[in-house]
Structures are given as structure tokens and as C-alpha cells.
Amino acid sequence: MTYFDVIFYLFALITIISAVIVVTTKNIVYSAYSLLLTLFGISGIYVLLGADFLAVVQIMIYVGGILILLLFGVMLTNKITSVDIRTGTVHLLPAAIGVGLLLGVLWAVMIWTNWKTQPAEIPITTIKNLGNLLITDYILIFELLGVLLLVALIGAASIARKEEEKID
């Protein structure tokens, strides 16, 4: 066991346990905060995989943006003062059986497949390479995603705003 292994198991434990809490706890606010821990754990796993820029982006966008959005969603769609913010569950047993089978199949595939690995040496920083790829090989996707974000911004604002009162 090297330090790498110990740190990997630590992050894996954090990620899995908090993800289990996300999908099992009754209180929806606890779920949201557990999701924060999950995302931090995944960010640590990115660092172990040598993707430092991706780890920072994960923290900035997921924890700083998406999670805050989800919390807004929780707060705005529950009557916190009158009703407790618990969420109902359905199909617990069939879902557990089905997901258990799915996990078993996935696990078997991951273990028994003979992956041809050829580890690349980890560069000091990935930012320069990522930037080069973004403006050469992936320039079309990059531009399209920019347009997509603009569309999402306008669309979300126009869906969620209040109806204007018609003045005749």
C-alpha cells in the first residue's frame, strides 16, 4: 500500500458513503449537503487521476453552481414553514433488486474484462494541453457549447419568470 492507494481509498469511501446518504435519507436538505461531499470526493479522485484542472472545474461549477441551484430548487418548492421537507419514496424493493442486479453485472464486466492499460506519464499541469485541444480539435464543440449555454440561460429565464399581466 502506497500513499496513493491510501488516499484513493479515503476519497472512494467519502464519495460512496455520501452518495448512499444522498439517495437514502428522507430529508431533502441532508441529501443536498451530502451531494456536496460526494462532489468533493469525486474532485479528489480527479486529482488522483492527474486531472488537476478538471478537479478545480468540478468544485467551481458543481459545488459552486449546480449545487446552489439545486438548493434553490429545494427551498423554493417546499413549504418549509408549514410542512416538513421530507420526500416520499416509491418502489423501494423492486428498485433495490434491479439496481443490485445492474451493479453486479457492471462489477463483473469491470473486473473480468482484460483492459489494455498503458499508463501515460502525468504531466506537471494539464491546463496548457487542455487549452490547445479546446481551440484546435474540439473548436466546433466548444463554440456549440457556448451557444448552448446562451440558449439555456435565455430559456431558463423565460420559463421561470412570472407571467406578464396583459394590459389592453
Add this chain to the structure above:
Amino acid sequence: MTINVGLTHFLIISAILFSLGIYGIITRKNAVMVLMGIELILNSANINFVAFARYGNFGFSGQVIALFVIILAAAEAAIALAIVLNIYKTFSNVNVDEIDKLKE
């Protein structure tokens, strides 16, 4: 499967996260909780991309795709929450099993 961390360990983490996400989507009634399950699934896919990019020596393409997935997740969360807020305004709850009409 050995105790020394290799590609398989990252893939198994991703498989567990994927299964948990599916479980959350199936069992939860609240639409926001379903969204959290989707985020878990997107993250598990991202771990796979980055792990294969690292251990398969594919250069940085895997990381770039993972970056794109994160951007798509942000757009998806914004739109989905706008829709959820509208549903709440119309039906006064966001339980996905009770909302079966497109209009009031």
C-alpha cells in the same frame, strides 16, 4: 482485483455511483431528488472518461469530453429547475408521480 489501485478500482467506483444514481431516480418522488440522481450518473460517466484517458494513454481527449459533460450538466440543471419551479407554481407540489397533466 488486487489491493493496489489501478484502472479497475476507478471503474468500480464509477459503477457504484451509477447504480446509486439509478436507485435515486427510481425511488424518489421529489423532482429535485431525481435531478440529484442524474447528477450522480453524469459524474460516474465523467470518472470513466478521465480514468480511461489516464490509463489508456489517450492523451487529453477524455478530460476535454469530461469538461463538456460538466458544462452540459450545468445547462441541464438550470433548465430543469426552471421547469420544476413552473410545475410547482401550477400544481403546488413537485412529486413526479402525481403530475400527470400538461395543463391545469
